[in-house]
Amino acid sequence: MTDTENTASRPIALVTGASRGIGRAIAEDLGRTHHVLVGGRDAAAVDAVVRTLPSAAPFVGDLTTGPVPGLPSVLDVLVHSAGVEEGGSIADTDLDVWRRVFAANVFAVAELTRLAIPALRAARGLVVVVNSGSGFTAGAGGAVYSGSKFAARAFTDALREEERPNGVRVASVHPGRTDTDMQRALVAREGLEYDSRFAMPAESVARTVRVVVDMPPSATVESLSIRPTERR
Numbered sequence: 001m002t003d004t005e006n007t008a009s010r011p012i013a014l015v016t017g018a019s020r021g022i023g024r025a026i027a028e029d030l031g032r033t034h035h036v037l038v039g040g041r042d043a044a045a046v047d048a049v050v051r052t053l054p055s056a057a058p059f060v061g062d063l064t065t066g067p068v069p070g071l072p073s074v075l076d077v078l079v080h081s082a083g084v085e086e087g088g089s090i091a092d093t094d095l096d097v098w099r100r101v102f103a104a105n106v107f108a109v110a111e112l113t114r115l116a117i118p119a120l121r122a123a124r125g126l127v128v129v130v131n132s133g134s135g136f137t138a139g140a141g142g143a144v145y146s147g148s149k150f151a152a153r154a155f156t157d158a159l160r161e162e163e164r165p166n167g168v169r170v171a172s173v174h175p176g177r178t179d180t181d182m183q184r185a186l187v188a189r190e191g192l193e194y195d196s197r198f199a200m201p202a203e204s205v206a207r208t209v210r211v212v213v214d215m216p217p218s219a220t221v222e223s224l225s226i227r228p229t230e231r232r
């Protein structure tokens with residue numbers, strides 16, 4: 001089957017941040033049923049994921065600096081998983097850090113969504129934003145990351161109401177600690193030893209997104225939290 005035939009016969013999902021971590025697990029799961037546009041900055045890493053999927057194409061670019069790669073005219077699912085985690089106490093965090101985190105976790109999500117809205121409306125599609133438990137609460141050292149995820153939650157709440165009349169559904173998925181590069185870097189910064197018992201496999205988050213995607217069009221999973229069973 002050619003790529004064009006695959007694209008024509010399957011619904012299309014764009015997953016950002018799919019070169020690794022949670023986004024990769026989501027791309028692999030959606031790849032069972034969808035033609036997947038695999039997002040990431042590193043073309044070789046993205047191609048490695050594309051090659052494992054039955055129907056996929058690369059979507060390579062830095063979403064904070066653009067230009068955003070070309071989008072299909074009809075898009076069934078847009079999953080925003082690309083994101084960064086940085087920042088410490090407010091006293092120790094300079095403006096560049098705030099800018100980097102909000103650029104990736106908020107502004108890039110807003111701009112890609114804006115560009116994709118015509119294609120999402122054409123499909124009566126679904127937007128899934130991979131948020132975080134940090135999108136609900138903030139503690140010491142969490143102002144930057146939580147701030148960006150609170151903003152992302154406000155974005156999804158507003159988008160959901162704006163696009164409701166157009167049949168576009170919007171979901172916010174809130175994972176707790178998940179076993180990825182980001183989590184390992186965070187635990188190292190916390191000065192703790194990494195213990196995978198306290199982090200879920202990325203596949204568990206992908207299964208959550210699958211529930212959201214498989215919901216019939218008459219219902220929307222608006223917000224969903226998933227956390228590891230064991231806590232440190």
Ligand SMILES: NC(=O)c1ccc[n+]([C@@H]2O[C@H](COP(=O)([O-])OP(=O)(O)OC[C@H]3O[C@@H](n4cnc5c(N)ncnc54)[C@H](OP(=O)(O)O)[C@@H]3O)[C@@H](O)[C@H]2O)c1
Pocket residue numbers: 016017018019020021022023039040041042045061062063064065080081082083084085104130131132133174175176177178179180181182183
């Ligand atoms: N891991 C956790 O414990 C956890 C918990 C709650 C929520 N989350 C959220 O889940 C999402 C995925 O996190 P993860 O743990 O999978 O992170 P990760 O392993 O660090 O992977 C991050 C992904 O985002 C992509 N990315 C980062 N900046 C980008 C940019 N400017 N343009 C395009 N792509 C960019 C990376 O692409 P490259 O490969 O090109 O760098 C990579 O594919 C994030 O939104 C994160 O906030 C994670």
